Amino acid sequence: MADAGRETQTQETNPQGELLDNVVQLMKSAMEQQEERLMKALEVRDANDRRREKINEPDVRSLGDTGNAIRMEDLVASNMKYSERARAYKNFLCSKPPEFSGTDSPVACLNWIQEMEQAIDTSECEEGQKVKFASSMMRGRALTWWNVTKTIMGTATALSLTWDAFKKEVLDEYCNERAIDRIEDEFRALKKRDMSVREYSNLLLEKLDLVGHIVPSEKDRVKAYMNGLPTAMKVMVRCSKAYTLREAIEESQFLEDVHSRGKEEEAEFSEKRKWEDRRSPPHEYQIYEEGRRISHRRKSKWCRECRSKHAGMCNPNHSTCLKCGMLGHSHRDCSIKGTICFACRKSGHV
Numbered sequence: 001m002a003d004a005g006r007e008t009q010t011q012e013t014n015p016q017g018e019l020l021d022n023v024v025q026l027m028k029s030a031m032e033q034q035e036e037r038l039m040k041a042l043e044v045r046d047a048n049d050r051r052r053e054k055i056n057e058p059d060v061r062s063l064g065d066t067g068n069a070i071r072m073e074d075l076v077a078s079n080m081k082y083s084e085r086a087r088a089y090k091n092f093l094c095s096k097p098p099e100f101s102g103t104d105s106p107v108a109c110l111n112w113i114q115e116m117e118q119a120i121d122t123s124e125c126e127e128g129q130k131v132k133f134a135s136s137m138m139r140g141r142a143l144t145w146w147n148v149t150k151t152i153m154g155t156a157t158a159l160s161l162t163w164d165a166f167k168k169e170v171l172d173e174y175c176n177e178r179a180i181d182r183i184e185d186e187f188r189a190l191k192k193r194d195m196s197v198r199e200y201s202n203l204l205l206e207k208l209d210l211v212g213h214i215v216p217s218e219k220d221r222v223k224a225y226m227n228g229l230p231t232a233m234k235v236m237v238r239c240s241k242a243y244t245l246r247e248a249i250e251e252s253q254f255l256e257d258v259h260s261r262g263k264e265e266e267a268e269f270s271e272k273r274k275w276e277d278r279r280s281p282p283h284e285y286q287i288y289e290e291g292r293r294i295s296h297r298r299k300s301k302w303c304r305e306c307r308s309k310h311a312g313m314c315n316p317n318h319s320t321c322l323k324c325g326m327l328g329h330s331h332r333d334c335s336i337k338g339t340i341c342f343a344c345r346k347s348g349h350v
Contacts, residue, residue, distance in 0.1 A: 107174055107207065131162075218243070236255055
Protein backbone atom coordinates (compact mmCIF):
# COMPACT_ATOMS: atom_id res chain seq x y z
CA MET A 1 0.00 0.00 0.00
CA ALA A 2 2.81 2.42 0.77
CA ASP A 3 4.52 1.75 -2.57
CA ALA A 4 1.26 2.28 -4.49
CA GLY A 5 0.65 5.57 -2.71
CA ARG A 6 4.19 6.70 -3.43
CA GLU A 7 3.78 5.88 -7.16
CA THR A 8 0.47 7.73 -7.30
CA GLN A 9 2.02 10.71 -5.63
CA THR A 10 4.96 10.69 -8.10
CA GLN A 11 2.59 10.64 -11.10
CA GLU A 12 0.55 13.49 -9.67
CA THR A 13 3.62 15.60 -8.95
CA ASN A 14 5.25 15.09 -12.48
CA PRO A 15 2.80 16.45 -15.15
CA GLN A 16 5.67 17.90 -17.20
CA GLY A 17 7.06 14.45 -17.97
CA GLU A 18 3.71 13.31 -19.36
CA LEU A 19 3.48 16.46 -21.55
CA LEU A 20 6.97 15.86 -22.92
CA ASP A 21 6.10 12.24 -23.77
CA ASN A 22 3.02 13.41 -25.67
CA VAL A 23 5.03 15.92 -27.67
CA VAL A 24 7.60 13.26 -28.61
CA GLN A 25 4.84 10.90 -29.76
CA LEU A 26 3.26 13.64 -31.89
CA MET A 27 6.59 14.47 -33.50
CA LYS A 28 7.26 10.84 -34.33
CA SER A 29 3.81 10.51 -35.86
CA ALA A 30 4.31 13.66 -37.96
CA MET A 31 7.72 12.50 -39.19
CA GLU A 32 6.28 9.13 -40.20
CA GLN A 33 3.48 10.81 -42.15
CA GLN A 34 5.95 13.17 -43.84
CA GLU A 35 8.18 10.25 -44.80
CA GLU A 36 5.20 8.35 -46.21
CA ARG A 37 4.14 11.34 -48.33
CA LEU A 38 7.70 11.77 -49.58
CA MET A 39 7.92 8.14 -50.66
CA LYS A 40 4.63 8.43 -52.54
CA ALA A 41 5.88 11.58 -54.31
CA LEU A 42 9.08 9.81 -55.35
CA GLU A 43 7.08 6.87 -56.71
CA VAL A 44 4.87 9.23 -58.73
CA ARG A 45 7.94 11.01 -60.13
CA ASP A 46 9.57 7.72 -61.14
CA ALA A 47 6.35 6.62 -62.82
CA ASN A 48 6.15 9.89 -64.78
CA ASP A 49 9.78 9.56 -65.85
CA ARG A 50 9.18 6.02 -67.11
CA ARG A 51 6.05 7.16 -68.96
CA ARG A 52 7.94 10.06 -70.58
CA GLU A 53 10.79 7.80 -71.65
CA LYS A 54 8.28 5.42 -73.15
CA ILE A 55 6.65 8.23 -75.14
CA ASN A 56 9.98 9.60 -76.43
CA GLU A 57 11.25 6.12 -77.30
CA PRO A 58 11.29 5.70 -81.11
CA ASP A 59 8.61 3.35 -82.36
CA VAL A 60 10.32 1.04 -84.80
CA ARG A 61 7.76 -1.38 -86.11
CA SER A 62 7.00 -3.02 -89.40
CA LEU A 63 4.46 -1.45 -91.75
CA GLY A 64 2.36 -4.23 -93.33
CA ASP A 65 3.97 -7.09 -95.16
CA THR A 66 6.38 -5.02 -97.20
CA GLY A 67 9.08 -5.39 -94.64
CA ASN A 68 9.62 -1.59 -94.48
CA ALA A 69 10.25 -0.01 -91.09
CA ILE A 70 10.59 3.50 -89.70
CA ARG A 71 14.28 4.15 -89.52
CA MET A 72 15.95 5.73 -86.55
CA GLU A 73 17.54 8.34 -88.83
CA ASP A 74 14.12 9.59 -89.98
CA LEU A 75 12.92 10.01 -86.41
CA VAL A 76 16.07 11.87 -85.42
CA ALA A 77 15.76 14.15 -88.45
CA SER A 78 12.11 14.84 -87.63
CA ASN A 79 12.96 15.73 -84.04
CA MET A 80 15.79 17.99 -85.17
CA LYS A 81 13.53 19.76 -87.66
CA TYR A 82 10.93 20.36 -84.98
CA SER A 83 13.53 21.72 -82.57
CA GLU A 84 14.91 24.03 -85.27
CA ARG A 85 11.45 25.46 -85.95
CA ALA A 86 10.91 26.01 -82.22
CA ARG A 87 14.30 27.69 -81.92
CA ALA A 88 13.57 29.94 -84.93
CA TYR A 89 10.23 31.05 -83.48
CA LYS A 90 11.85 31.70 -80.12
CA ASN A 91 14.48 33.88 -81.79
CA PHE A 92 11.71 35.69 -83.65
CA LEU A 93 9.88 36.47 -80.39
CA CYS A 94 13.12 37.62 -78.77
CA SER A 95 13.43 40.29 -81.46
CA LYS A 96 10.18 41.83 -80.08
CA PRO A 97 8.06 41.91 -83.25
CA PRO A 98 5.21 44.48 -83.24
CA GLU A 99 1.55 43.59 -83.14
CA PHE A 100 -0.92 44.79 -85.76
CA SER A 101 -4.60 45.41 -85.03
CA GLY A 102 -5.68 46.59 -88.46
CA THR A 103 -6.06 50.33 -87.92
CA ASP A 104 -7.39 52.70 -90.57
CA SER A 105 -4.10 54.59 -90.78
CA PRO A 106 -2.00 53.60 -93.81
CA VAL A 107 1.05 55.06 -92.07
CA ALA A 108 0.55 52.67 -89.14
CA CYS A 109 0.27 49.73 -91.54
CA LEU A 110 3.46 50.73 -93.33
CA ASN A 111 5.29 51.18 -90.02
CA TRP A 112 4.19 47.68 -88.94
CA ILE A 113 5.54 46.14 -92.13
CA GLN A 114 8.87 47.95 -91.75
CA GLU A 115 9.24 46.95 -88.08
CA MET A 116 8.25 43.37 -88.92
CA GLU A 117 10.88 43.19 -91.66
CA GLN A 118 13.44 44.41 -89.15
CA ALA A 119 12.42 41.69 -86.68
CA ILE A 120 12.54 39.04 -89.42
CA ASP A 121 16.01 40.12 -90.49
CA THR A 122 17.22 40.12 -86.89
CA SER A 123 15.94 36.61 -86.18
CA GLU A 124 17.17 35.31 -89.58
CA CYS A 125 13.89 33.60 -90.44
CA GLU A 126 13.70 31.37 -93.50
CA GLU A 127 11.50 32.39 -96.42
CA GLY A 128 8.88 29.77 -95.59
CA GLN A 129 8.61 30.97 -91.98
CA LYS A 130 8.18 34.72 -92.57
CA VAL A 131 4.45 34.67 -93.33
CA LYS A 132 3.68 32.23 -90.50
CA PHE A 133 5.59 34.25 -87.92
CA ALA A 134 4.30 37.64 -89.10
CA SER A 135 0.67 36.53 -89.22
CA SER A 136 0.96 35.23 -85.65
CA MET A 137 1.34 38.85 -84.50
CA MET A 138 -2.00 39.97 -85.95
CA ARG A 139 -4.75 40.96 -83.53
CA GLY A 140 -8.36 42.12 -83.69
CA ARG A 141 -9.55 43.24 -87.12
CA ALA A 142 -6.29 42.22 -88.76
CA LEU A 143 -6.58 38.66 -87.43
CA THR A 144 -10.18 38.46 -88.68
CA TRP A 145 -9.11 39.61 -92.14
CA TRP A 146 -6.27 37.05 -92.23
CA ASN A 147 -8.58 34.21 -91.22
CA VAL A 148 -10.99 35.17 -94.02
CA THR A 149 -8.08 35.35 -96.46
CA LYS A 150 -6.92 31.85 -95.47
CA THR A 151 -10.45 30.55 -95.94
CA ILE A 152 -10.68 32.04 -99.42
CA MET A 153 -7.18 31.12 -100.60
CA GLY A 154 -6.81 27.95 -98.58
CA THR A 155 -4.65 27.67 -95.46
CA ALA A 156 -1.77 25.88 -97.22
CA THR A 157 -1.74 28.39 -100.09
CA ALA A 158 -1.93 31.42 -97.77
CA LEU A 159 0.89 30.19 -95.54
CA SER A 160 3.06 29.37 -98.56
CA LEU A 161 2.95 32.95 -99.86
CA THR A 162 6.22 34.76 -100.32
CA TRP A 163 6.91 37.76 -98.15
CA ASP A 164 6.44 40.18 -101.06
CA ALA A 165 3.08 38.60 -101.92
CA PHE A 166 2.00 38.79 -98.27
CA LYS A 167 2.96 42.47 -98.11
CA LYS A 168 0.95 43.15 -101.25
CA GLU A 169 -2.14 41.53 -99.71
CA VAL A 170 -1.78 43.62 -96.53
CA LEU A 171 -1.17 46.88 -98.39
CA ASP A 172 -4.12 46.25 -100.72
CA GLU A 173 -6.35 45.88 -97.68
CA TYR A 174 -5.11 48.69 -95.43
CA CYS A 175 -3.41 51.06 -97.91
CA ASN A 176 -6.02 51.10 -100.64
CA GLU A 177 -6.47 53.83 -103.25
CA ARG A 178 -8.95 55.84 -101.17
CA ALA A 179 -6.57 55.95 -98.20
CA ILE A 180 -3.64 56.92 -100.45
CA ASP A 181 -5.69 59.80 -101.91
CA ARG A 182 -6.36 61.06 -98.38
CA ILE A 183 -2.66 60.88 -97.53
CA GLU A 184 -1.83 62.83 -100.73
CA ASP A 185 -4.19 65.63 -99.71
CA GLU A 186 -2.71 65.71 -96.21
CA PHE A 187 0.82 65.77 -97.65
CA ARG A 188 0.08 68.75 -99.87
CA ALA A 189 -1.62 70.67 -97.04
CA LEU A 190 0.95 69.81 -94.37
CA LYS A 191 2.25 72.88 -92.45
CA LYS A 192 4.68 73.20 -89.58
CA ARG A 193 2.60 75.63 -87.47
CA ASP A 194 3.13 74.86 -83.76
CA MET A 195 5.14 71.67 -84.34
CA SER A 196 8.88 71.54 -83.89
CA VAL A 197 11.11 71.01 -86.91
CA ARG A 198 11.78 67.43 -85.85
CA GLU A 199 8.07 66.62 -85.49
CA TYR A 200 7.23 68.28 -88.81
CA SER A 201 10.06 66.47 -90.60
CA ASN A 202 9.10 63.05 -89.18
CA LEU A 203 5.46 63.51 -90.15
CA LEU A 204 6.38 64.59 -93.68
CA LEU A 205 8.76 61.64 -94.12
CA GLU A 206 6.10 59.18 -92.93
CA LYS A 207 3.66 60.44 -95.53
CA LEU A 208 6.41 60.64 -98.16
CA ASP A 209 6.93 56.86 -97.90
CA LEU A 210 3.38 56.36 -99.15
CA VAL A 211 2.98 59.22 -101.63
CA GLY A 212 6.53 59.64 -102.87
CA HIS A 213 5.28 59.34 -106.45
CA ILE A 214 3.84 62.87 -106.37
CA VAL A 215 7.32 64.34 -105.66
CA PRO A 216 9.61 62.09 -107.71
CA SER A 217 12.69 64.36 -107.83
CA GLU A 218 14.82 65.68 -104.99
CA LYS A 219 14.05 69.25 -106.05
CA ASP A 220 10.29 68.59 -105.72
CA ARG A 221 10.79 67.11 -102.24
CA VAL A 222 12.78 70.12 -101.05
CA LYS A 223 10.12 72.43 -102.45
CA ALA A 224 7.31 70.48 -100.74
CA TYR A 225 9.23 70.58 -97.45
CA MET A 226 9.86 74.34 -97.60
CA ASN A 227 6.21 75.07 -98.48
CA GLY A 228 5.23 73.90 -95.01
CA LEU A 229 7.74 76.13 -93.19
CA PRO A 230 6.96 79.60 -91.80
CA THR A 231 7.79 82.47 -94.12
CA ALA A 232 10.88 83.71 -92.25
CA MET A 233 12.37 80.23 -91.95
CA LYS A 234 11.50 79.45 -95.56
CA VAL A 235 13.43 82.51 -96.77
CA MET A 236 16.50 81.59 -94.70
CA VAL A 237 16.47 77.96 -95.88
CA ARG A 238 16.14 79.13 -99.48
CA CYS A 239 19.07 81.53 -99.02
CA SER A 240 21.17 78.67 -97.63
CA LYS A 241 20.87 76.95 -101.03
CA ALA A 242 19.89 73.54 -99.69
CA TYR A 243 19.84 71.16 -102.66
CA THR A 244 18.66 67.99 -100.89
CA LEU A 245 15.87 67.24 -98.45
CA ARG A 246 18.38 66.27 -95.78
CA GLU A 247 20.19 69.59 -96.11
CA ALA A 248 16.90 71.49 -95.87
CA ILE A 249 15.95 69.60 -92.70
CA GLU A 250 19.36 70.21 -91.12
CA GLU A 251 19.25 73.93 -91.96
CA SER A 252 15.73 74.26 -90.51
CA GLN A 253 16.83 72.47 -87.34
CA PHE A 254 19.81 74.82 -87.03
CA LEU A 255 17.61 77.92 -87.44
CA GLU A 256 15.17 76.63 -84.83
CA ASP A 257 18.00 75.98 -82.37
CA VAL A 258 19.38 79.50 -82.89
CA HIS A 259 15.93 81.01 -82.42
CA SER A 260 15.37 79.00 -79.23
CA ARG A 261 18.73 80.06 -77.80
CA GLY A 262 17.97 83.69 -78.66
CA LYS A 263 14.65 83.54 -76.81
CA GLU A 264 16.31 81.97 -73.79
CA GLU A 265 19.01 84.65 -73.72
CA GLU A 266 16.40 87.39 -74.11
CA ALA A 267 14.35 86.01 -71.23
CA GLU A 268 17.45 85.71 -69.07
CA PHE A 269 18.51 89.25 -69.98
CA SER A 270 15.04 90.62 -69.19
CA GLU A 271 15.00 88.89 -65.81
CA LYS A 272 18.46 90.23 -65.01
CA ARG A 273 17.40 93.74 -65.99
CA LYS A 274 14.35 93.61 -63.72
CA TRP A 275 16.51 92.45 -60.84
CA GLU A 276 19.05 95.24 -61.38
CA ASP A 277 16.27 97.82 -61.65
CA ARG A 278 14.96 96.76 -58.27
CA ARG A 279 18.44 97.04 -56.74
CA SER A 280 19.29 100.44 -58.33
CA PRO A 281 18.94 103.68 -56.27
CA PRO A 282 15.65 105.55 -56.63
CA HIS A 283 17.32 108.60 -58.23
CA GLU A 284 18.87 106.57 -61.04
CA TYR A 285 17.58 104.38 -63.81
CA GLN A 286 19.34 101.86 -66.05
CA ILE A 287 19.44 101.76 -69.83
CA TYR A 288 21.26 99.31 -72.09
CA GLU A 289 23.06 100.09 -75.28
CA GLU A 290 24.64 97.24 -77.27
CA GLY A 291 24.68 94.98 -74.21
CA ARG A 292 26.45 97.64 -72.05
CA ARG A 293 24.71 99.10 -69.01
CA ILE A 294 24.80 102.90 -68.60
CA SER A 295 23.56 104.79 -65.53
CA HIS A 296 21.78 108.08 -66.03
CA ARG A 297 20.11 110.53 -63.75
CA ARG A 298 16.38 110.44 -63.86
CA LYS A 299 15.00 113.24 -66.02
CA SER A 300 13.61 116.26 -64.14
CA LYS A 301 9.98 117.25 -64.61
CA TRP A 302 8.17 120.55 -64.11
CA CYS A 303 6.60 120.77 -60.65
CA ARG A 304 3.47 122.88 -60.20
CA GLU A 305 4.05 123.23 -56.47
CA CYS A 306 7.46 124.82 -56.49
CA ARG A 307 7.39 126.08 -60.06
CA SER A 308 10.67 124.37 -60.91
CA LYS A 309 12.05 121.21 -62.47
CA HIS A 310 13.22 118.40 -60.23
CA ALA A 311 13.07 114.60 -59.95
CA GLY A 312 10.90 112.69 -57.53
CA MET A 313 8.37 114.01 -55.03
CA CYS A 314 8.25 117.75 -54.30
CA ASN A 315 9.71 118.76 -50.90
CA PRO A 316 9.02 122.37 -49.92
CA ASN A 317 11.97 122.37 -47.50
CA HIS A 318 14.33 121.71 -50.37
CA SER A 319 12.71 124.08 -52.87
CA THR A 320 14.50 127.29 -53.90
CA CYS A 321 12.79 130.63 -54.05
CA LEU A 322 13.01 132.08 -57.53
CA LYS A 323 12.83 135.60 -56.12
CA CYS A 324 15.41 135.72 -53.32
CA GLY A 325 17.26 132.51 -54.10
CA MET A 326 16.90 131.12 -50.58
CA LEU A 327 15.89 127.53 -49.70
CA GLY A 328 12.82 126.51 -47.76
CA HIS A 329 10.06 128.48 -49.47
CA SER A 330 8.73 129.35 -52.88
CA HIS A 331 8.55 132.74 -54.53
CA ARG A 332 4.88 133.03 -53.60
CA ASP A 333 5.75 132.72 -49.89
CA CYS A 334 8.79 134.99 -50.07
CA SER A 335 8.90 137.72 -47.33
CA ILE A 336 10.50 140.28 -49.63
CA LYS A 337 7.89 142.39 -51.33
CA GLY A 338 8.30 144.33 -54.48
CA THR A 339 11.16 144.17 -56.90
CA ILE A 340 14.63 143.03 -55.97
CA CYS A 341 18.09 143.37 -57.47
CA PHE A 342 18.93 140.54 -59.80
CA ALA A 343 22.59 140.65 -58.73
CA CYS A 344 22.43 140.90 -54.95
CA ARG A 345 18.86 139.63 -54.43
CA LYS A 346 17.94 142.58 -52.16
CA SER A 347 15.11 145.07 -52.38
CA GLY A 348 15.38 148.85 -52.64
CA HIS A 349 17.23 149.01 -55.91
CA VAL A 350 17.36 147.35 -59.24
